[in-house]
Amino acid sequence: MNKAQNNQLVSILINSLSLKFLKFCYFMMLCLFLASCGDDNKKQNTENSNAIVTEEAENTNSSATKTILFFGDSITAGYGLDTTDDAYPGVVQQKIDSLDMNYTVVNSGVSGETSAGGRSRIGWILNQDIEIFLLELGANDGLRGVPLSETRNNLQAIIDSVKKKDSSIKIILAGMELPPNMGQDYTSEFRKMYAKLAEINELVFIPFILKDVGGIAELNQNDGIHPTIEGHKIIANTVWEYLKPLF
Template sequence: MSNGLRGFLIVVPAFCTLILGCGREDRKPSPGASADTVAVGTNDGSAEDSTGAAARAADRRVVMFVGTSLTAALGLDPDLGFPARVQAKIDSAGLPFEVVNAGVSGEISAQARDRVAKWLVKQPFDVMVLETGANDMLQGLSLAALRRNIEQIVDTVRKARPDARIVLAGMVAAPNLGERYGREYRAIYTGVAREDSLSLIPFLLDGVAGNPDLNLGDGIHPNERGQRIVAENVWRVLEPVLREEAAKPARAAGPP
């Protein structure tokens, strides 16, 4: 068991409560905003994204982060979340990419599948970082369905945007769910990545999960220090993808 997983067992009940119970309405809205407004810095995909449009106008390409409360930086200003920290790394590296945070708290993989198909493929992006499945695990949903949903997201993106790159964020099951379940759960990510030739982040929360010093009071969502480590986990895999893409001629915006 990696150091990042030690202690994960004891925080699973909080994880269930705080991820599964946190939809968009649970984020604190800004003054004058409706209760279900997505936090500043995130975009659920149901509206045209101004960041992506601005990136195109500035001849920058788009990296879209699709995920749950982990991607949405639940409990923090989105500017402190790992997608924003990846943007800082992109800027420091001088790469022509703009990050769009399309994280939605409480989302299961079936909802991510539908959101990608209905909205997100209509947004401009060149690279998608996909983080989904933690809530499926915590709700005890079918592992076969989780795999199908991830595969369908990949198929949808490939059909609509055949040149787009997909980076899959791997997750690890809580140890108390059993060795067999954990093995089958993790194999979903490694299997889909292998079969569909995706770049894989082995475990998004490696070095953070279960460490109280790196998580918020709920014991599971990374705090500011934890977000820095998660950003490093992502960057190790994403940076070479972005460098490869930056070396290619810019593509057309794709589907309207």
């Protein structure tokens, strides 16, 4: 092979290697570019996902409300009224809404309920999250002459159940008074029973939930026991005095 042929062969080899090298470089650059795009897309998708999760969490937090549960008898249930919205828990909800506060009232009143009945159903009532719990029971016990020790034990059991569920739940105990025909000793001890329960358990205490309503004919229905709509408005104002500081 002469010198000219050798030079031609070397030139061909160099050109071939150069072409392969260029192809290799192009291939590597293409891979790096695609990898970079993939990282950018992955980063963008991650950012979008995080943004969606954050937005959903914010929406959930903004829509969640704290529950105020009224646990009682016919007074709480609104016996004799056209709608439970007219009962004092409903009036309290109207006050809350007017102030644009993030609380929802749940009316868990049952007409004719005794302390024993309340004790038997408190378990499933506490399946929900509660911020504030108002206990209004015992009047039907008193009107039936139930031994005070039994009523007191039932009310204490309800209070214990609420505390066991969540010690941070704020409990309000609503006191009740009986008509004088039940006997002076019984009515006096009945009144004191609520005060003692509130003191022992360190509860917010409303001495008489029917303050300025009980015994006033025009504020009660024909039975003389259950408040009218106007009567419930007054009860709501009484409850509000003790409830509002807890928000």
